[in-house]
Amino acid sequence: MATLGAPTKKHKVTIVGSGNWGSTIAKIIAENTKAHPELFEEDVQMWVYEEEVTIGKDSKHYDPSIGSSPQKLTHIINTYHENVKYLPNIKLPANIVANPSVVDAATNSTILIFNLPHQFIGRISKQLEGKILPYARGISCIKGVEVTESEISLFSEWIGEGLGIYCGALSGANIANEIAQEKWCETTIAYDPPPVDSRVATPTGPSPSSSSVNLTITPADAPHKDVLGRNSKVRLRAVPSDYPPLDHALFKTLFYRPYFHVRMVSDVAGVSLGGALKNIVALAAGFVDGRGWGDNAKAAVMRVGLLEMVQFGKEFFGQTVHAGTFTEESCGVADLITSCSGGRNFRCAKMAVERGVSVDEVEATELNGQKLQGTSTAKEVNSFLKARGREEGYPLFTAVLDILEGRNTVDDIPALLARVDDV
């Protein structure tokens, strides 16, 4: 049986990813592992996709003896404690250890924080499969969801299924650079692992009183369902009891800073959906604002959009999704407000209406080759809805795509929204 008594082990934390947002989260985590030595190993491994970087003459880290010779990014981070390429001018805690090998960085970690572009999830999962602690837990900081005509996938589920572990999700009204500068904001973390599968043995580590191993097997256990109601391949293993419990309080301690407030919830799907669907609403807000209809109309579009977000979550994810995740949490209403204030989707949509051109045109001329999230999400969500005959139930989401593709204009929005609103 599991050992009772105070935990004797500490959690080792690894950050998988080191871009702008990854480095910012690493800063937060490393500040907290240092502040809570009773819970965490102080050093935080951060996997860095290795590249050669030249430090310019204007940097305080410029070394004349090196000159413009390129240096490894891991070396720069570990030497100067700054990610000069992706989070310049922000001092990183010295207990962040940049590591070019993701397998090495993740070895023996009980907590894995995923913060990398979603395109890399598959490759990284393959590299890590079988190399991590089988009872590790993950948190995905990758915003949004993947929507296709046939299904909606949560990035946290991809990761969890790929690695055979449970993975929660973090999302909020969070702009990395502002947080890195310790400007105050909030975030939401969803963490709700299913019951552990008691058929799967989790060895408890050595403890002062006992080295017994939990090998109880209960063959009657059913495979657990993932958040989408599908049978999960994952047989969740218990975290050995000689670690501090991996619960809401522990994750809050790991992420909470005076400048980064955290609310813990259990609704992983809601947290993830918010970060994707808000981009459609931001386009609508930009359209209305560009049309000069004022703040009331913009607020109306945001309100209607927020309710369509709730409805979408409840319709396609059932009881796992709570309305409050959208209407009361940072990952919902706050992220929506931020995106509709100055976000890229909002700004491009507004500009398009003001100039009388398409959003695609604005995207091409204003974004230096970068792509708007909202336009592709609007398209994907629409094909998902269309495949189920449910376009009409989401008049705002549908109107946004119709405007993007020239079938409707901004002037049609009030009439399009009136359909559902009529007595």
Added chain:
Amino acid sequence: MATLGAPTKKHKVTIVGSGNWGSTIAKIIAENTKAHPELFEEDVQMWVYEEEVTIGKDSKHYDPSIGSSPQKLTHIINTYHENVKYLPNIKLPANIVANPSVVDAATNSTILIFNLPHQFIGRISKQLEGKILPYARGISCIKGVEVTESEISLFSEWIGEGLGIYCGALSGANIANEIAQEKWCETTIAYDPPPVDSRVATPTGPSPSSSSVNLTITPADAPHKDVLGRNSKVRLRAVPSDYPPLDHALFKTLFYRPYFHVRMVSDVAGVSLGGALKNIVALAAGFVDGRGWGDNAKAAVMRVGLLEMVQFGKEFFGQTVHAGTFTEESCGVADLITSCSGGRNFRCAKMAVERGVSVDEVEATELNGQKLQGTSTAKEVNSFLKARGREEGYPLFTAVLDILEGRNTVDDIPALLARVDDV
């Protein structure tokens, strides 16, 4: 017994008030009474506080034969169909009848729309008492609530108690001038009359088949509770059955325009509270924005404020208040968003922080003698909370007053909000 069959009478509608917002609502109502002759008498009476107005030479209504001689405002409205003083350059429907006598305007009306500064409620109620149809129903478009140390009063309740009728409430992200220009927006109307008191006879009017009068008396009926749970003096009379039923569908028909979308709810207290409490939150948003903390921090303050609004409603009004009124309706989240975008409280608070002066100072120099709603509401709500030992339960509301009165600074906000947020 009441007469069955199709309604034979039509509702007569009176607007009590003719300022900027009153004239705008009158325009909407008059458009709808004309569009629905089966339900409403076409002419809409609008009570106008009579004053002498001079039409300037630059107005299209300037008449050289009158010159700069002052004319009665009612005469101007009835002649030119424009409220040149309070809603200039907006064409009013010709079926609005401006009337300087509130008693005359309200006579025989089944629907009374109150849209006047709240300071006048008492005087007007006294004038109207006993002069209106005993089974009339009201809608108050007066935003907010009255908060003192000892109680919170809804303007709709003042009106209802004063006149012995039931009065609902309208509130939303509504700027009169924008609506008058038919820029699209939304509003929320709360209407939830208690059961009629069957001890009070309501004569049914003559009908084709019968002139019988409903005089059933059931002495067992208890007095109804008002929305605050107090025993109401009002013995609610049934609307005679030869009128179309005064239900949600009818009020929606009366207020809904293609440019003015309406959602009907039953939560009068929630609708009214939203319009007052959002001003406190708008000050907080202005503080944070003025401090340069960016959109994330502003959204965080708005989210926390929204939840304090919900909590306040639920704590002091109990089950009559629904969280969704704040988080999902125009009178809640949308009005909050608008107020935190460009509203007066937001702008003055922002300016105060940017200039390093007090909000009172900005108010004195920037508002031409007008007063900010948010500062007095923050004070009143605080004394209400203090009297109940509940200041600490509302850290944002409390922080706003502490900043206004110099006991805290904007920099303290994250720490003050962290208190409730900690695990």
